Amino acid sequence: MSEALIIRRLSKAYVPGKPVLHDIDVAIAAEGITAIIGPSGTGKSTLIRCINRLVEPTAGEILFDGLDLARLSGVALRHARRQIGMMFQEYNLVERLTVMENLLCGRLGYVSPGRAWRRKFPSADIERAQSLLDTVGLAGFANRRADALSGGQRQRVGIARAVMQEPRLMLADEPTSSLDPKTSVEIMELLAGVARSHRIPVLINMHDVALARRFADRILGMAGGRIVFDDAPAALSDTMLKQIYGGEDWLH
Amino acid sequence: MSHKAPVTPATPYTFPTSRAAQITFALLAVYVAYALTQLDVSLERVQQGLAHSSRFLGRMIPPNFARAELLWKGLAESLQIAVLASALGIVLALPFGLLGARNLMPPWVSWPARLIVVLARSFHPVVVAILFVKAVGFGALAGILALTVASIGFIGKLFTEAIEEVSIKQVEAVRATGAPFMSVLAFGVLPQVFSRFIGFATYQLDSNLRNSTMVGIVGAGGIGGTLFAAFQRFDYDFVSAILLSIIALIMAGEVLATAVRRVFIDNATLRQLFRRGSPSHDRPLDDD
Numbered sequence: 241m242s243e244a245l246i247i248r249r250l251s252k253a254y255v256p257g258k259p260v261l262h263d264i265d266v267a268i269a270a271e272g273i274t275a276i277i278g279p280s281g282t283g284k285s286t287l288i289r290c291i292n293r294l295v296e297p298t299a300g301e302i303l304f305d306g307l308d309l310a311r312l313s314g315v316a317l318r319h320a321r322r323q324i325g326m327m328f329q330e331y332n333l334v335e336r337l338t339v340m341e342n343l344l345c346g347r348l349g350y351v352s353p354g355r356a357w358r359r360k361f362p363s364a365d366i367e368r369a370q371s372l373l374d375t376v377g378l379a380g381f382a383n384r385r386a387d388a389l390s391g392g393q394r395q396r397v398g399i400a401r402a403v404m405q406e407p408r409l410m411l412a413d414e415p416t417s418s419l420d421p422k423t424s425v426e427i428m429e430l431l432a433g434v435a436r437s438h439r440i441p442v443l444i445n446m447h448d449v450a451l452a453r454r455f456a457d458r459i460l461g462m463a464g465g466r467i468v469f470d471d472a473p474a475a476l477s478d479t480m481l482k483q484i485y486g487g488e489d490w491l492h
Numbered sequence: 493m494s495h496k497a498p499v500t501p502a503t504p505y506t507f508p509t510s511r512a513a514q515i516t517f518a519l520l521a522v523y524v525a526y527a528l529t530q531l532d533v534s535l536e537r538v539q540q541g542l543a544h545s546s547r548f549l550g551r552m553i554p555p556n557f558a559r560a561e562l563l564w565k566g567l568a569e570s571l572q573i574a575v576l577a578s579a580l581g582i583v584l585a586l587p588f589g590l591l592g593a594r595n596l597m598p599p600w601v602s603w604p605a606r607l608i609v610v611l612a613r614s615f616h617p618v619v620v621a622i623l624f625v626k627a628v629g630f631g632a633l634a635g636i637l638a639l640t641v642a643s644i645g646f647i648g649k650l651f652t653e654a655i656e657e658v659s660i661k662q663v664e665a666v667r668a669t670g671a672p673f674m675s676v677l678a679f680g681v682l683p684q685v686f687s688r689f690i691g692f693a694t695y696q697l698d699s700n701l702r703n704s705t706m707v708g709i710v711g712a713g714g715i716g717g718t719l720f721a722a723f724q725r726f727d728y729d730f731v732s733a734i735l736l737s738i739i740a741l742i743m744a745g746e747v748l749a750t751a752v753r754r755v756f757i758d759n760a761t762l763r764q765l766f767r768r769g770s771p772s773h774d775r776p777l778d779d780d
Binding site for chain 2: 322
């Protein structure tokens with residue numbers, strides 16, 4: 241299978257001389273779910289955010305669709321971002337907009353600012369948004385304001401907004417960390433469904449090792465800003481987990 | 493960790509006043525006494541003043557509305573000055589407010605924008621009005637320009653502060669979809685600040701109404717000129733008529749501002765607007 245995303249020698253230092261990511265080398269296949277696990281502060285979020293340049297990489301290449309994302313700027317960067325859907329731990333919906341407007345945010349890369357200001361979206365976009373709301377179980381919520389939704393409902397809007405982009409790569413930064421266990425599984429099932437039906441790669445940061453094992457096709461373990469494990473979930477042993485997270489008391 | 497609590501010496505007084513504070517108060521008292529002697533403020537003068545003012549107040553009653561036409565013309569001009577200056581001021585304050593926001597703009601853009609807003613705020617509207625009277629001549633135009641400058645200075649700063657307080661997470665999410673900058677503003681920034689903008693704008697209208705009754709004193713149009721002339725001719729009954737009309741104008745402005753806020757922030761319909769009673773609370777209570 242060909243690779244959709246190739247990361248080469250990616251480094252990021254927020255403070256010069258103190259890198260958070262050390263020369264990350266990884267290639268993501270064109271399909272399937274890749275989960276990134278690891279302790280807090282080890283650079284998982286930074287890695288995900290470097291890909292769509294919410295964080296500026298310090299060095300390295302991020303090859304996607306024949307382009308080096310790390311070097312893009314202006315219109316080229318916006319066009320690359322259109323292809324990359326993103327979900328956030330705290331959902332990051334625009335609180336004072338309706339659910340429908342939040343979904344249509346996913347089309348802003350394709351609609352001129354003038355039309356966006358006047359809320360003149362193509363009717364095809366609106367129909368798609370309605371059917372996506374059905375898919376994520378929020379039929380009838382289109383005109384509800386985002387701040388009136390529960391956490392689980394917000395993350396469903398978060399998925400739908402990302403899918404509205406028709407992404408060719410999906411990034412998710414701890415999408416279930418603010419949710420209860422049952423809702424977390426439901427969100428992961430939706431995300432896995434998106435990965436299957438759209439045949440796109442999904443890259444997820446997770447804290448929940450069990451959830452990662454259950455849904456991911458491949459697990460990357462990070463520690464100290466480096467990838468220390470890269471294999472199928474079945475290969476993730478307790479010894480390996482000790483190495484990733486340090487200590488062992490928490491395992492029992 | 494040590495288990496022995498350190499023994500602190502008993503303080504002689506629980507709330508000691510610091511030496512510096514005592515000296516500051518003493519200096520302040522000395523300056524007040526000095527200023528009183530410098531400005532020739534004495535008890536006799538206050539007594540004389542009270543006598544003058546009782547005579548003056550007596551001549552104000554009853555108010556004389558005989559020159560209603562003159563009164564109306566002045567009030568209408570003040571209202572026009574206030575509305576035009578508010579509209580122009582808000583339109584111009586929006587870009588300056590946005591350009592001054594340090595979370596969205598690079599420093600080389602935000603500092604000049606902030607400088608312009610600070611300059612617009614540095615003088616009292618009456619001082620600016622005097623400058624414009626000299627520049628464009630007597631009349632309402634000078635008043636409009638003066639209050640426009642004041643509006644830019646005031647709400648430009650408030651707009652900037654509101655934009656700097658938005659949740660950057662929401663902006664980031666919209667940016668991550670590949671939206672162009674103007675669309676990020678429309679969907680990520682404006683929804684977060686819109687209700688506050690309306691609040692600032694109606695507040696500025698209120699403030700401009702008040703100031704528009706004053707710029708006339710320096711010849712920049714509006715009821716202020718009429719008021720000043722009446723004072724100088726000792727027509728105190730007409731003065732009181734003008735003052736009562738200004739109060740009515742300000743109160744009408746208050747009602748108007750409330751209506752504008754209800755339409756834009758609570759999405760009230762016209763019918764709800766004219767219905768009595770308190771606004772319904774179908775929005776979350778933490779909504780400002």
